[in-house]
Amino acid sequence: MSARITDARVVVSSPGRNYVTLVVETSDGVVGVGDATLNGRELAVASYLRDHVCPLLLGRDPARIEDTWQYLYKGAYWRRGPVTMTAVAAVDVALWDVKGKVAGLPVYQLLGGASRDGVLVYGHADGRDVPELLDRVEAHLEQGYRAVRIQAAVPGVVGTYGVSKHDGRIYEPASGARPEETTWETTSYLDFAPRVFEAVRDRFGFGVHLLHDVHHRLTPIEAARLGKSLEPYRPFWIEDATPAEDQTAFRTIRAHTTTPLAVGEVLNSVWDVQTLLTERLVDYVRTSVSHTGGISHLRKLYALAELYGVRSGAHGAGDLSPVAHAAALHLDLAIPNFGIQEHMGHRDPAGEVFTSSYSFADGYMHPGEAPGLGVGFDERAAARFPYEPRYLPVARRLDGTLHDW
Structure with missing residues (x-):
């Protein structure tokens, strides 16, 4: 039996x-x-x-x-x-x-074996101003990263998305009974973003891939304007330029800019990206293993994307556990249309609960050769860290209108 x-x-x-x-x-x-x-x-x-x-x-x-x-x-x-x-x-x-x-x-062998030697990953660099951002980009390059996501606080906008308050590692709020409220002003952002890219390119040149997360903040025509203004700086992509529910919005963006587009971390099935893929409206699909039905379903989504020249760029922020990151790396290594993998990493004391066999070197990661996912989970250690209520922030425009976060 x-x-x-x-x-x-x-x-x-x-x-x-x-x-x-x-x-x-x-x-x-x-x-x-x-x-x-x-x-x-x-x-x-x-x-x-x-x-x-x-x-x-x-x-x-x-x-x-x-x-x-x-x-x-x-x-x-x-x-x-x-x-x-x-x-x-x-x-x-x-x-x-x-x-x-x-x-x-290892799981990647069950998926058909490796299609590449390693998985290109990008890290997160942010700054409360442009000089601080430049220093953090440099730190990532010194660690071996070949691709870096860049975010900087927009002058006059309190609580800009993707900018940490302390150490450049965590930019979401601490535990609390209610979400933090931040502010947003699109005009200031659209004027500021090209200057950020210009500063990074002036200092580091074009030998590093630069990515940027818009985080659903723009209308389609605003996103088109942003993409057009960033073209001279050759972004690897701009991510989540508009709220992802409306797939047809990307028709407008695509018609006005050649900047590569990435979307999908809040989407959960192949049906949520069907129009985006079949009309070639995006270049990278960012759905994650943990939010898109696991390895079985995400592999099918990537197979559809391959038919239309769309590559993977899976979500991999610290709000997914090492189990999720390992699963993503196994799938990344196996699929033919891999693009890039987000890698924000995990801070201690997560290492007391999770152990992993994956590794990072020279800008690439590998899931390792341990059987299965290669992740250990210590339930006794987990019991020492009880759940804490936490919420993602909300954003309001300067006139008080609730805006997409």
């Missing part, structure tokens, strides 16, 4: 920030882990898994990954959405972890 799932449990912990981890055990003693973290809505996914999914996993064959995926997706009737797809992703990734351990192979 084949192995069966004997236990599935959810662990919510906060070793520096909140993570939701699914632990799956099988009758032959193999343990797999999946990431179910949804930043700012962690407990919704934890409840979805604990109350509605985990009981359904008991007794199932862990090797039947695709069947389990379809069971949880089609069988739920209420499909898609970030909570559902994050929960399904956690199960899917945990089962791939189990399968790799049973086979004695």
Whole structure:
């Protein structure tokens, strides 16, 4: 008789920030882990898994990954959405972890083997002003990065997205009962952004890839203006230029600029990006393993993207656990249309809870050769870091109107 799932449990912990981890055990003693973290809505996914999914996993064959995926997706009737797809992703990734351990192979080998020697990653550099940003770009280059995301505080705009208050590592607010409120002014930003790129290019030249996150702040024609103004500085991409729900908005942007476009970290299924891909409206799709149904579904999304010349650029901020980052690296290494991988890293005490076999050198990462995902999870250590309520900020325009964050 084949192995069966004997236990599935959810662990919510906060070793520096909140993570939701699914632990799956099988009758032959193999343990797999999946990431179910949804930043700012962690407990919704934890409840979805604990109350509605985990009981359904008991007794199932862990090797039947695709069947389990379809069971949880089609069988739920209420499909898609970030909570559902994050929960399904956690199960899917945990089962791939189990399968790799049973086979004695890293997950990327089960996906067809490596398509490249390493995974190009980009780090985050920000500054409260341009000189500070330049110093942090230099620090990234000294660490070996070949690609850097650049963000700088817009003069007169309080709480500019992507700019840390302290050490350049965390720019989201600390725990609290309510979200922090920031301000936004589009005109100031559109005037300032080209000057930021000009300063970075003047100091470091064109030998480094520069990326920039707009974070859904612009209308389509504003985004087109930004893309056009940045063309002389050759950005690797501008990310999430408009709210991602309206895929057709990118028709306007695409018609006015040749700056590469990336979108997708808040999208959760292949259907959410179908128009973007089939009309070639973006150059990079940024959906993540943990929010897009896991390895099984994201691999299908990337396969569709390949047909239309679109590459991957998966979300990989610190609000996803090392489990998610490892899963992304395995998929990155295997797919033919890989583009780049976000790598913000994880701060201690996360290292007390998670261990990983992935590595970074000369601007590239590799998931390692450990069986499965190559990530260890210490539940006893996780228990020392209880959940802390946290919220993403909200933004208001200078007249008080609530704006996209």
